[in-house]
Amino acid sequence: MKLELGKIFIKDIRFAEKTALQDGVLSVSKDDLREVALSEEKIKTVSFDIAKPGESVRITPVKDVIEPRVKVEGRGGVFPGVISGVDTVGSGKTYCLKGMAVVTAGPIVGFQEGVIDMSGPGADYTPFSKTLNLVVLCEPKEGTEAHDYERAVRMVGLKIATHLAELSKELSPDESQTYETLDLLEGMKAYPDLPRVAYVQMLQSQGLLHDTYVYGVDAKKILPTILYPTEDMDGAILSGNCVSACDKNPTYVHENNPVIEELFKQHGKTINFVAHVITNENVYLADKERSSNQTAKLCKMLHLDGVVVSEEGFGNPDTDLIMNCKKIEAEGIKTVLITDEYAGRDGKSQSLADADKAADALVTAGNANQVVVLPKLDKLIGTLDYITKIAGANADTLREDGSLEVELQVITGATSEVGFNKLSAR
Amino acid sequence: MAKIKVVHYINQFFAQVGGEEQADYPIEIRKGEHLGPGLAFQQAFGDEAEIVATIICGDGFFSEHIDDAKAKLLEMVKGEKPDIFIAGPAFNAGRYGFACATAAMAVQEELHIPVLTGMYIENPGVEMAKDKVYIVSTKNSAAGMRDAVKKMAPLALKLAKGEKIGASVEEGYIPQGQRVNFFEKERGAERAVKMLLAKLNGKPFTTEYPMPSFDRVEPNPAVKDMAHATVALVTSGGIVPKGNPDHIESSNASKYGEYDITGVNDLTADTYETAHGGYDPSYANQDADRVLPVDVLRDLEKEHVIGKLYNKFYTTVGNGTAVASAKAFAEEIGKKLKEDHVDAVILTST
Amino acid sequence: MNSFQIITNNPSLEGELSHRYPEAPIDVSFRKLSFRSVLTAVRDEIHGGAKLLSHPLSGSVKPLETPYKSVLIERRDGADLDLDSLSLIENAIQACDKFIEQDRIHIPELQKDFQLVDRSLILTAVDSLLSDF
Numbered sequence: 001m002k003l004e005l006g007k008i009f010i011k012d013i014r015f016a017e018k019t020a021l022q023d024g025v026l027s028v029s030k031d032d033l034r035e036v037a038l039s040e041e042k043i044k045t046v047s048f049d050i051a052k053p054g055e056s057v058r059i060t061p062v063k064d065v066i067e068p069r070v071k072v073e074g075r076g077g078v079f080p081g082v083i084s085g086v087d088t089v090g091s092g093k094t095y096c097l098k099g100m101a102v103v104t105a106g107p108i109v110g111f112q113e114g115v116i117d118m119s120g121p122g123a124d125y126t127p128f129s130k131t132l133n134l135v136v137l138c139e140p141k142e143g144t145e146a147h148d149y150e151r152a153v154r155m156v157g158l159k160i161a162t163h164l165a166e167l168s169k170e171l172s173p174d175e176s177q178t179y180e181t182l183d184l185l186e187g188m189k190a191y192p193d194l195p196r197v198a199y200v201q202m203l204q205s206q207g208l209l210h211d212t213y214v215y216g217v218d219a220k221k222i223l224p225t226i227l228y229p230t231e232d233m234d235g236a237i238l239s240g241n242c243v244s245a246c247d248k249n250p251t252y253v254h255e256n257n258p259v260i261e262e263l264f265k266q267h268g269k270t271i272n273f274v275a276h277v278i279t280n281e282n283v284y285l286a287d288k289e290r291s292s293n294q295t296a297k298l299c300k301m302l303h304l305d306g307v308v309v310s311e312e313g314f315g316n317p318d319t320d321l322i323m324n325c326k327k328i329e330a331e332g333i334k335t336v337l338i339t340d341e342y343a344g345r346d347g348k349s350q351s352l353a354d355a356d357k358a359a360d361a362l363v364t365a366g367n368a369n370q371v372v373v374l375p376k377l378d379k380l381i382g383t384l385d386y387i388t389k390i391a392g393a394n395a396d397t398l399r400e401d402g403s404l405e406v407e408l409q410v411i412t413g414a415t416s417e418v419g420f421n422k423l424s425a426r
Numbered sequence: 427m428a429k430i431k432v433v434h435y436i437n438q439f440f441a442q443v444g445g446e447e448q449a450d451y452p453i454e455i456r457k458g459e460h461l462g463p464g465l466a467f468q469q470a471f472g473d474e475a476e477i478v479a480t481i482i483c484g485d486g487f488f489s490e491h492i493d494d495a496k497a498k499l500l501e502m503v504k505g506e507k508p509d510i511f512i513a514g515p516a517f518n519a520g521r522y523g524f525a526c527a528t529a530a531m532a533v534q535e536e537l538h539i540p541v542l543t544g545m546y547i548e549n550p551g552v553e554m555a556k557d558k559v560y561i562v563s564t565k566n567s568a569a570g571m572r573d574a575v576k577k578m579a580p581l582a583l584k585l586a587k588g589e590k591i592g593a594s595v596e597e598g599y600i601p602q603g604q605r606v607n608f609f610e611k612e613r614g615a616e617r618a619v620k621m622l623l624a625k626l627n628g629k630p631f632t633t634e635y636p637m638p639s640f641d642r643v644e645p646n647p648a649v650k651d652m653a654h655a656t657v658a659l660v661t662s663g664g665i666v667p668k669g670n671p672d673h674i675e676s677s678n679a680s681k682y683g684e685y686d687i688t689g690v691n692d693l694t695a696d697t698y699e700t701a702h703g704g705y706d707p708s709y710a711n712q713d714a715d716r717v718l719p720v721d722v723l724r725d726l727e728k729e730h731v732i733g734k735l736y737n738k739f740y741t742t743v744g745n746g747t748a749v750a751s752a753k754a755f756a757e758e759i760g761k762k763l764k765e766d767h768v769d770a771v772i773l774t775s776t
Numbered sequence: 777m778n779s780f781q782i783i784t785n786n787p788s789l790e791g792e793l794s795h796r797y798p799e800a801p802i803d804v805s806f807r808k809l810s811f812r813s814v815l816t817a818v819r820d821e822i823h824g825g826a827k828l829l830s831h832p833l834s835g836s837v838k839p840l841e842t843p844y845k846s847v848l849i850e851r852r853d854g855a856d857l858d859l860d861s862l863s864l865i866e867n868a869i870q871a872c873d874k875f876i877e878q879d880r881i882h883i884p885e886l887q888k889d890f891q892l893v894d895r896s897l898i899l900t901a902v903d904s905l906l907s908d909f
Contacts (some may be wrong), residue, residue, distance in 0.1 A: 012802075029665055050449045055799065084850060088786040097625075101822075109889040109892070109893065110883075110885060110889045111837070111841075111842075111880060111886055111889060112888070124609075133457065146892055147896070150763065187781060196627045197622065197626075204851070205837060206836070206896040206900065207834075207835075207893075207896040207899070207900040208892065208893060208896030208897070209893060210836055210895075210897065220900060232907075238582075241805055241836075242834075243836040243837050243893070244836035244837075248805065257820060257844070258613055258614070258615035258616075258618070259615045259618065261615070262615045262618070262619040263435060263618050263899055264624070265619075266619060270623055271623070276842070281902045282900065282901075282904065283830045283834040283897050283898070283900050283904075284829060284830055284831075284848075284900065284901040284903075284904035284905065285828060285830060285864075286829070286904065286908065287904050291597075300429065304624050305626055306625065306626045307622075308615075308618045308619060308622055312870075313836045313837060314833075314838060315831070315833030315834070315835070315836075315838070315839075315868070315871060316831040316833045316834045316835065319831060319864065332906070334622065334625045334626055336618045336621045336622040336625060338614055338615070338618050338779040339635070341605055342838070342875075343604075343605040343909065345607035345653075347604040347606060348603060348604050348605075349860050349871075349873075349874035350638060350870060350871070350874070351605060351866060352633060352635075353833055353870075353871040354864075354867060355637045355638050357637060359633075359637055360627050360637070361621050361622070361631060361633050362633045362635045362637075363612050363614050363617045363618040363621060363634050363636055363804060364614075364635045365560075366607045366890075367605045367606075367607050369874070369875075370607050379842070388879070388880070388882075389880040389886060391837070391841045391878070393878070393880070393885055398830050408607070416614065418614075418615060419613055419614025419615030419616070419617065419618055420608045420613060420614065420615070421613055421614060422610045422611065422612065422613050423607060423609055423610070423614075424593075424607070424608060424609070424610045424613070424614070424634055425593065425603070425605045425606060425607045425608070425634070425635075426593040426594045426595040426596075426601060426606060426608070426615075426634065
């Protein structure tokens with residue numbers, strides 16, 4: 001399977017009468033986007049704002065971050081099973097609007113987290129301080145249940161991103177990159193001497209506000225399966241996850257999965273990047289046994305030499321991580337794990353809720369309990385009403401000088417467990 | 427800005443006073459001097475800092491007169507009002523490591539002056555002090571002096587200036603059992619792929635989060651017939667015949683004792699005591715059965731719950747004792763117990 | 777006889793469960809306990825022979841950042857101690873202790889949402905259990 005990813009670099013976003021994309025400048029009409037957003041019947045009102053890198057702006061409470069993408073050639077459409085039909089994606093040509101993101105915000109639950117600072121120390125931790133952000137704030141109609149509100153905001157984000165990406169369909173990309181995965185037999189013939197490597201991605205799937213969708217299917221209901229790595233680039237996996245801002249994978253991170261990118265860099269040179277294996281992190285223990293058994297079985301079937309395994313979340317998924325590691329290593333396949341840590345504010349507690357000596361190669365994205373002070377910024381998009389109610393905050397969080405003292409876990413994407421960032425810990 | 431003032435602590439050997447024969451060399455201060463490793467430190471500091479005094483003490487003197495040595499050391503350091511106190515580096519020298527760790531902890535705790543020392547990871551001083559003071563990780567012999575100074579000098583300056591100290595991997599100190607965040611040069615995904623390549627190719631790699639220690643021993647199957655079993659007592663709680671005839675050290679023990687308890691039914695305050703320096707000894711000294719339960723085992727013997735209590739017990743002091751020493755003791759003790767057909771051992775600690 | 781039980785301090789669970797699964801052979805044992813005490817109550821059940829069926833650290837809302845916890849177990853009369861269950865619950869209790877209790881768990885208007893998230897997570901375990909029948 002072969003995908004050409006055309007990148008259109010966005011230099012600026014501004015509000016205008018008409019939605020258009022020209023010379024890298026994205027003009028958006030609020031009325032136009034409002035119409036898209038209000039097609040979701042649970043949404044009462046929607047408002048828009050723009051936040052740029054370096055500005056003294058804080059966005060909160062953030063729900064999801066999405067990179068606009070559109071299919072221009074080949075089968076299917078972006079966000080299959082949700083926005084497009086269920087055709088298999090990952091081939092042909094896809095355009096993406098680089099350097100920007102659609103950020104959805106809104107208090108899905110009363111303790112909704114997710115802070116993006118566009119400047120100051122907080123900006124160092126979130127990857128979304130480096131993107132031009134079109135912020136979409138959605139308020140629900142009276143009496144809307146949390147799960148309906150979550151779904152509505154998720155859909156608004158995807159629809160707006162798709163709407164904007166459509167603008168690029170007739171343009172020619174500034175840069176193109178082609179990713180190709182051969183089928184199993186051809187791959188084996190092409191790279192007979194290279195170690196066979198796959199990416200095992202664990203998807204958050206514990207329930208309401210903790211869900212991930214694969215081709216529109218709730219990930220807790222899947223058996224582990226195999227994707228071509230390019231399917232993810234077309235939005236085959238997307239986030240329905242609203243809690244644990246620091247280590248949940250926003251849709252943007254799925255579209256730009258860094259493990260897939262790094263494995264492709266080595267593909268054909270030092271490794272044969274064979275496949276993308278996805279599995280889940282259910283609450284029910286027998287599901288964990290079943291999923292980790294199947295994951296190890298798939299790795300064996302693919303005749304792999306090594307895998308990178310990434311986790312999503314804390315506690316419950318630590319058990320899946322260790323089960324996957326043990327069972328895959330038991331097949332004689334080498335593993336490297338990516339996780340983050342909850343080592344307590346002083347860094348002195350056990351970082352993970354499970355451990356095993358098979359987990360001898362681990363990359364950490366940092367201690368999410370570390371306390372950071374975020375200075376007051378000039379402009380707020382969203383509301384601080386929830387800030388004292390988010391994880392790692394307390395009554396003293398909002399300090400007199402307007403600064404916030406919080407744990408890293410409230411910052412969107414700060415301790416990405418797919419290794420999106422440079423943050424680490426020792 | 428005024429020069430940073432440094433006080434440096436070294437042993438008799440590095441001060442070129444002499445070797446083991448001078449181990450009882452009493453503590454002294456040489457003001458305005460830098461000697462041995464101090465030369466290298468002074469060079470590395472350049473104009474930024476100055477070693478204003480060097481304190482010298484024999485390793486034997488320090489450990490045998492610990493209270494006296496500590497008090498004098500604190501007095502000497504206090505008099506110089508340094509911005510930083512550096513001890514060693516001690517590499518893998520056990521007693522020197524003990525002295526450096528003790529001195530550094532005392533200065534930090536009592537005088538609130540920043541401190542720094544350096545040791546090889548297996549030096550028993552590391553276990554004693556790594557959670558409390560910064561210990562730069564060094565090679566296992568003085569051949570690593572150049573490298574040690576290269577890491578210690580900049581860290582010492584940072585500490586003296588009260589600057590933020592980075593993660594262990596950045597600064598070169600031994601992890602303190604405390605996770606510290608920092609920014610790597612490459613993103614996590616790239617580090618993971620590189621680590622996997624190393625693992626696939628059998629090349630060395632270092633995990634970023636070592637799993638909690640798994641130095642576990644699989645337990646033996648249960649003893650089936652306790653009524654005919656010979657049971658031995660072994661302790662790291664330091665119980666010894668009164669007077670500590672073999673002079674087992676109160677910390678960082680270099681030996682263990684073997685004592686006959688034939689006919690002994692009860693350990694009393696007149697006959698037994700503890701040599702351990704790491705806990706309040708009063709309860710153990712009142713009644714050593716509290717640590718080494720000879721009395722209870724004699725009862726069990728009478729009640730035929732166990733066959734018999736082995737006629738010797740083995741004892742050492744676990745306080746700051748190197749894992750390597752403990753392993754060596756255990757190997758010898760285990761061999762003797764096996765030769766004497768002991769069926770089960772009760773290990774007591776404190 | 778073996779039976780299924782949810783040990784919970786979430787007052788909203790029982791109603792929702794009987795509404796959604798009127799026939800489910802699952803007993804809800806509601807207890808007015810703290811988050812941590814629910815875990816220790818589960819630990820006590822495990823020492824009595826029960827087996828864990830759901831992960832005690834379910835949810836990304838961390839211990840002491842929510843007041844509610846529900847855990848699904850199988851009670852097994854006269855059964856031996858299940859070591860896997862014991863290790864999971866002990867690790868969970870240890871993990872609980874590294875978090876700082878947050879003021880927000882006492883805020884009245886948040887209780888409904890905390891209950892909702894906890895309830896939804898444990899119901900996914902119930903779904904899985906019932907699909908095993």
